């Protein structure tokens with residue numbers, strides 16, 4: 001479904017990605033893990049067309065995304081819930097959700113999807129008319145995901161949905177990620193919480209300073225000593 | 239009593255003009271975070287285009303003046319001036335500002351000054367509007383509707399104020415109750431996130447410019463209707479008008495549409511009350527004094543957010 005080949009991205013003189021290659025198949029949850037500054041967000045930004053690739057290619061459903069604007073890419077069903085939630089804090093929760101449905105005009109479909117999203121996140125329903133800026137961090141993250149669902153993604157890119165959240169909320173978010181996937185959306189999940197990400201994902205890639213250094217089945221990576229040492233906080237004995 | 243009523247009337251009438259012009263500053267600032275110095279020149283353009291159209295049409299109708307002008311002529315001139323200025327606003331954004339998207343703000347600011355000078359000097363060309371003041375022929379047959387004490391409420395006052403208010407209500411509806419308005423607010427909050435919603439950011443920015451320019455044109459038209467004599471395009475009084483409208487936007491909270499309307503009214507009233515009850519020679523001083531007070535007490539403006547902007 002998504003094919004990223006030898007992707008290179010520079011920020012001015014800084015080389016953020018030195019040739020990232022990864023693939024996401026339809027129906028999968030794929031996770032991309034790595035330390036701070038590894039280039040995970042940059043990878044997602046390049047896929048969404050926010051930053052321009054300096055080299056390599058990104059193909060989605062057989063179509064080269066080079067030169068497409070971010071809003072064109074969204075219209076292809078490739079939707080991103082960005083890092084730091086990116087909610088519109090100057091608007092209400094309801095307005096944020098409506099912006100998620102910006103590209104759609106099927107009124108019935110939108111209200112059905114909105115209902116579905118509010119069933120996944122009942123807390124948001126109680127706060128529809130509240131300014132989104134007054135939500136707690138976890139609620140904002142829920143809003144960001146709910147909003148992305150209203151765009152009706154075929155492929156959903158999630159950038160650190162668990163960042164800064166309490167363990168119970170993290171559990172909820174990951175349960176919902178699995179539900180969204182079971183309902184038909186393919187997911188590319190960027191996480192620092194490798195432990196949870198590897199539990200929910202089918203396959204995984206490990207990114208380190210702009211390069212993919214490991215890839216494979218999520219369960220295999222979770223069992224790998226290198227991954228456990230570097231990303232899951234296991235202390236090496238001796 | 240009469241003086242009070244007269245002052246309120248003049249203040250509101252002037253204030254609604256400031257408000258109309260302030261909207262353009264605030265909308266462009268809200269979305270691109272820069273001061274569009276060329277905005278007051280679009281007001282000038284709106285005034286002069288109205289004059290030229292009024293002149294040509296009344297002449298074609300036999301020069302009978304307002305008595306001979308059909309009732310809809312004023313409206314037609316207003317709409318045409320708005321559309322023309324809207325197109326010019328679109329062109330300015332496309333040619334001057336869009337290529338600078340992502341450049342430092344100072345570059346855009348300097349470009350805006352350049353655009354302003356370009357418009358002023360083009361307007362002064364003999365083939366365009368020239369360097370002499372001119373009078374707009376009356377488009378509407380004025381009449382006194384109501385007299386309270388010695389204060390006359392005339393048809394032109396009503397039309398001027400009514401038009402300004404109708405446009406502001408229309409804009410408020412657009413910004414707060416339509417999908418496009420929601421997209422405008424989204425782009426102004428965060429361009430990248432807005433694009434991730436599938437919002438065509440560049441088109442929304444263009445649209446914002448066009449709307450601001452159309453309101454400026456309406457401001458110019460109403461100005462011409464009110465003062466009849468129109469100063470030449472580079473006259474310093476235009477700069478002062480633009481500056482006061484900008485102050486109105488800042489006082490109300492720059493980037494905030496309702497703030498601009500409120501700020502415009504506040505400044506119109508303040509200026510007239512100051513001139514009537516204190517000293518009319520200090521008319522402009524009150525406005526800038528208010529600016530200083532607001533910036534000291536509430537730097538974000540009356541309706542603005544209380545956050546300090548990172549520079």
Ligand SMILES: Nc1ncnc2c1ncn2[C@@H]1O[C@H](COP(=O)(O)OP(=O)(O)OP(=O)(O)O)[C@@H](O)[C@H]1O
Nearest residue numbers: 011014016034035036037038039040041042043192
């Ligand atoms: N706008 C930018 N300008 C310059 N350098 C940037 C910019 N954005 C990111 N970088 C650099 O690119 C590298 C990759 O950043 P990126 O945000 O992709 O990391 P990340 O893996 O998402 O990290 P985190 O887990 O902290 O979110 C970092 O070294 C970062 O400093």
Ligand SMILES: [Mg+2]
Nearest residue numbers: 040041042083
């Ligand atoms: Mg990141």
